[in-house]
Amino acid sequence: xxxxxxxxxxxxxxxxxxxxxxxxxxxxxxxxxxxxxxxxxxxxxxxxxxxxxxxxxxxxxxxxxxxxxxxxxxxxxxxxxxxxxxxxxxxxxxxxxxxxxxxxxxxxxxxxxxxxxxxxxxxxxxxxxxxxxxxxxxxxxxxxxxxxxxxxxxxxxxxxxxxxxxxxxxxxxxxxxxxxxxxxxxxxxxxxxxxxxxxxxxxxxxxxxxxxxxxxxxxxxxxxxxxxxxxxxxxxxxxxxxxxxxxxxxxxxxxxxxxxxxxxxxxxxxxxxxxxxxxxxxxxxxxxxxxxxxxxxxxxxxxxxxxxxxxxx
Ligand code: AR6
Ligand code: MG
Numbered sequence: 001x002x003x004x005x006x007x008x009x010x011x012x013x014x015x016x017x018x019x020x021x022x023x024x025x026x027x028x029x030x031x032x033x034x035x036x037x038x039x040x041x042x043x044x045x046x047x048x049x050x051x052x053x054x055x056x057x058x059x060x061x062x063x064x065x066x067x068x069x070x071x072x073x074x075x076x077x078x079x080x081x082x083x084x085x086x087x088x089x090x091x092x093x094x095x096x097x098x099x100x101x102x103x104x105x106x107x108x109x110x111x112x113x114x115x116x117x118x119x120x121x122x123x124x125x126x127x128x129x130x131x132x133x134x135x136x137x138x139x140x141x142x143x144x145x146x147x148x149x150x151x152x153x154x155x156x157x158x159x160x161x162x163x164x165x166x167x168x169x170x171x172x173x174x175x176x177x178x179x180x181x182x183x184x185x186x187x188x189x190x191x192x193x194x195x196x197x198x199x200x201x202x203x204x205x206x207x208x209x210x211x212x213x214x215x216x217x218x219x220x221x222x223x224x225x226x227x228x229x230x231x232x233x234x235x236x237x238x239x240x241x242x243x244x245x246x247x248x249x250x251x252x253x254x255x256x257x258x259x260x261x262x263x264x265x266x267x268x269x270x271x272x273x274x275x276x277x278x279x280x281x282x283x284x285x286x287x288x289x290x291x292x293x294x295x296x297x298x299x300x301x302x303x304x305x306x307x308x309x310x311x312x313x
Pocket of ligand 1: 050051052090091092093094095116119120121122123124125126128158229230261263264
């Protein structure tokens with residue numbers, strides 16, 4: 001694989017962690033001022049990430065240890081062990097319930113499907129952690145889509161949560177193959193959106209891309225659609241940030257300024273912008289502040305160099 005594409009895929013994982021950590025202090029807020037985000041970026045404080053990156057790293061480890069193939073029980077157990085070791089990372093309410101039900105004897109798929117009166121979670125938890133599948137699939141869109149869906153269902157069985165995860169993973173793959181040019185991004189993102197079944201996630205993403213194509217402000221559309229923890233809101237919001245941004249840093253600023261679930265919107269925007277611009281484009285002064293950057297680099301390089309994955313679940 002070309003060095004440039006490896007750099008782009010590595011960028012998807014680093015961008016996830018960086019976005020998560022940059023957005024974390026602003027979570028739940030609205031009306032955030034640009035100067036506040038710029039002051040945070042200019043500070044020297046450690047950039048500590050949350051459950052988004054914690055789960056992404058666990059997914060990366062499982063993909064690495066199984067040569068890229070994905071067993072849902074094994075992945076669920078790994079998520080549960082990681083949660084038990086650091087439950088303070090800011091997890092949503094759903095995943096710990098899944099882990100408890102699985103400890104009681106249900107399969108992870110059954111447990112995840114039983115949440116919220118049997119509708120499954122429509123939260124963004126499966127989409128926020130998905131970047132490692134783009135690396136394990138080494139940019140192959142179909143393989144990434146299959147892996148994204150399999151990993152999603154371990155905790156999130158609602159179609160909107162699965163769609164969000166499939167979109168972020170496949171968008172990272174298509175963006176990693178491009179030049180990063182904005183007009184090209186507007187042309188490439190629908191390739192990922194068109195892989196989704198019709199539904200609220202695809203419709204909202206399409207609305208954001210159409211706004212950008214028409215010369216309107218995608219951030220204003222995202223603001224109207226909402227920026228909460230539901231995948232149908234936060235995944236389109238992350239797309240808006242990508243369409244506003246001109247590099248990884250400005251994409252993350254745009255994501256945080258949307259407010260709401262800022263850490264996760266920025267994590268997903270970071271996955272896509274990292275794939276658009278590459279790990280080598282991310283300023284060293286930010287990466288030097290990122291918690292456990294060495295482990296992220298190691299996981300990325302291992303995933304990108306190991307053999308072709310098989311995605312049976
Ligand atoms: N019906 C009603 N409410 C729901 C449903 C549903 N079917 N699905 C989700 N919710 P969860 P996540 C609401 O708990 O997706 C962390 O801060 C419900 O209020 O499955 O992993 C991360 O950093 C539920 O608790 O967790 C992310 O920001 C919430 O959506 C986020 O949480 C989140 O779904 C990830 O959360
Ligand atoms: Mg979080």
